[in-house]
Amino acid sequence: MIPNTSSPKTQKERGAFSTPDWVVRLMLGFLRPMASPAPRVLEPACGDCTFLRGLREVHPALFAKAEKVGVELHPASPKGEPGGVRVIEHDFLLWEEREAKYDLIMGNPPYGIPSPSKHYAYRVSSATRSEYKKRFRTWFGKYNVYGAFIEKAVRLLKPGGQLLFIVPATFLLLDDFKKLRAFLAEEGQTQLVYMGDGVFRPSASITTVILNFIRGREDAGRLLLQDYDAETGGLKEIRRLAAWHGEIITFTTEFTERLSALCSARLGDVFAVKVSPRTPEIRGNPLIAKEPTPEMLPILNGRNLKRGKILYEPLSGYWIHPRHKNKLRKFFETPHVVVGLGFRGDRELGAAYDALAYPWMGDVYHLLPHHSLWRTTHLEPADVVNYLNSPLVGRYIRDSFREIVYHLNITLLKLIPIPEEALGNVKKFPLPKQEAQFPTKPS
Numbered sequence: 001m002i003p004n005t006s007s008p009k010t011q012k013e014r015g016a017f018s019t020p021d022w023v024v025r026l027m028l029g030f031l032r033p034m035a036s037p038a039p040r041v042l043e044p045a046c047g048d049c050t051f052l053r054g055l056r057e058v059h060p061a062l063f064a065k066a067e068k069v070g071v072e073l074h075p076a077s078p079k080g081e082p083g084g085v086r087v088i089e090h091d092f093l094l095w096e097e098r099e100a101k102y103d104l105i106m107g108n109p110p111y112g113i114p115s116p117s118k119h120y121a122y123r124v125s126s127a128t129r130s131e132y133k134k135r136f137r138t139w140f141g142k143y144n145v146y147g148a149f150i151e152k153a154v155r156l157l158k159p160g161g162q163l164l165f166i167v168p169a170t171f172l173l174l175d176d177f178k179k180l181r182a183f184l185a186e187e188g189q190t191q192l193v194y195m196g197d198g199v200f201r202p203s204a205s206i207t208t209v210i211l212n213f214i215r216g217r218e219d220a221g222r223l224l225l226q227d228y229d230a231e232t233g234g235l236k237e238i239r240r241l242a243a244w245h246g247e248i249i250t251f252t253t254e255f256t257e258r259l260s261a262l263c264s265a266r267l268g269d270v271f272a273v274k275v276s277p278r279t280p281e282i283r284g285n286p287l288i289a290k291e292p293t294p295e296m297l298p299i300l301n302g303r304n305l306k307r308g309k310i311l312y313e314p315l316s317g318y319w320i321h322p323r324h325k326n327k328l329r330k331f332f333e334t335p336h337v338v339v340g341l342g343f344r345g346d347r348e349l350g351a352a353y354d355a356l357a358y359p360w361m362g363d364v365y366h367l368l369p370h371h372s373l374w375r376t377t378h379l380e381p382a383d384v385v386n387y388l389n390s391p392l393v394g395r396y397i398r399d400s401f402r403e404i405v406y407h408l409n410i411t412l413l414k415l416i417p418i419p420e421e422a423l424g425n426v427k428k429f430p431l432p433k434q435e436a437q438f439p440t441k442p443s
């Protein structure tokens with residue numbers, strides 16, 4: 001076993017943000033009755049055993065009869081361990097538990113992309129990172145340690161055992177967590193309580209959910225998504241699924257339901273979404289010039305894309321002969337709709353029609369119609385541009401994905417509902433500050 005040899009210094013490097021007491025109490029309120037006369041309880045990444053202390057306070061009888069274990073990479077408990085708790089000094093992700101499994105696992109695992117690089121906050125050696133990758137079947141893409149903590153904790157549960165974690169909400173939406181979502185759906189039932197971004201303020205403004213997971217194949221695939229109402233302390237149901245298979249978990253509102261009802265397809269059904277070449281590809285390409293000849297075209301980038309408009313001006317500093325642009329990407333030969341995802345403000349998308357079919361680079365995406373479906377939609381490219389730039393889509397994005405991700409990615413872009421026909425002239429249906437009006441579909 002390769003020990004985690006990092007010796008983190010700062011609170012951020014340790015992924016250490018203490019869980020407020022009210023959140024611990026809220027989470028312990030989800031506890032299910034335990035049949036076992038001597039339940040086994042575990043707090044991974046226990047810090048100074050915040051959750052075990054909470055258990056002692058909220059459920060003293062359970063605390064008294066339970067066998068209690070904490071695992072912590074850097075045990076340093078200013079308060080001293082609560083009586084009867086065995087704290088094991090170890091990397092939880094590399095810890096080999098040989099004893100029986102647990103009835104209850106609870107806590108606030110660290111988060112961060114594990115990396116030896118100083119650009120990442122969760123610092124581990126590359127040997128440790130390789131070891132993590134080997135051990136976790138949910139590891140994918142730029143995985144985050146909290147995903148591995150969830151997988152490991154689920155594996156350590158007895159059948160019927162309960163996991164209570166407070167974790168970042170990104171696993172609901174991001175592709176990096178698709179294996180984790182499928183794993184959860186397969187292994188048991190999942191309740192998620194959306195907490196917004198206030199729980200760890202001012203230390204961190206991370207958007208979190210409470211994960212309440214019960215292991216067991218019988219109820220596997222059940223999913224309940226709820227909101228925590230800070231004013232009443234109550235929970236409000238957002239969605240309930242009887243057969244979740246690990247699909248992306250979006251939020252629904254009356255608005256998103258009504259817009260979806262007006263649309264029979266999603267953007268990803270009608271269009272293939274392609275990425276522009278990134279700077280390293282452009283830089284290393286012998287067909288690209290920094291000093292143009294008169295017939296060359298400037299390569300456009302995100303700064304050339306405005307809502308509904310393209311500035312055909314040299315802003316990137318890179319050029320290509322029109323004869324070669326199809327060698328960069330075949331689709332640069334055909335006029336099509338281009339989309340930028342990093343638009344801030346009340347709408348997060350910016351779309352325009354590239355009628356002159358220029359070459360592009362950077363964070364600009366290309367919508368290429370799947371022709372069979374495109375023809376059935378009765379849409380013109382201008383309708384798609386107007387619709388994507390409209391407040392309707394801005395509102396749909398905010399309602400569905402909330403503040404979990406800073407900007408959209410291709411997977412989320414593909415989920416946007418697309419009408420078969422222009423939704424009237426969307427400009428005629430301005431959104432008042434809060435409420436969206438719905439255009440009636442033209443007959």
Ligand SMILES: C[S@@+](CC[C@H](N)C(=O)[O-])C[C@H]1O[C@@H](n2cnc3c(N)ncnc32)[C@H](O)[C@@H]1O
Pocket residue numbers: 004014015016017018019044045046047048049050051071072073074090091092093107108109110111
């Ligand atoms: C987010 S803090 C949570 C502390 C405490 N559980 C709470 O809720 O207040 C995470 C803790 O995880 C520890 N930690 C980080 N990586 C770990 C690992 N791989 N194995 C065990 N503990 C780890 C840190 O040292 C830190 O104490």
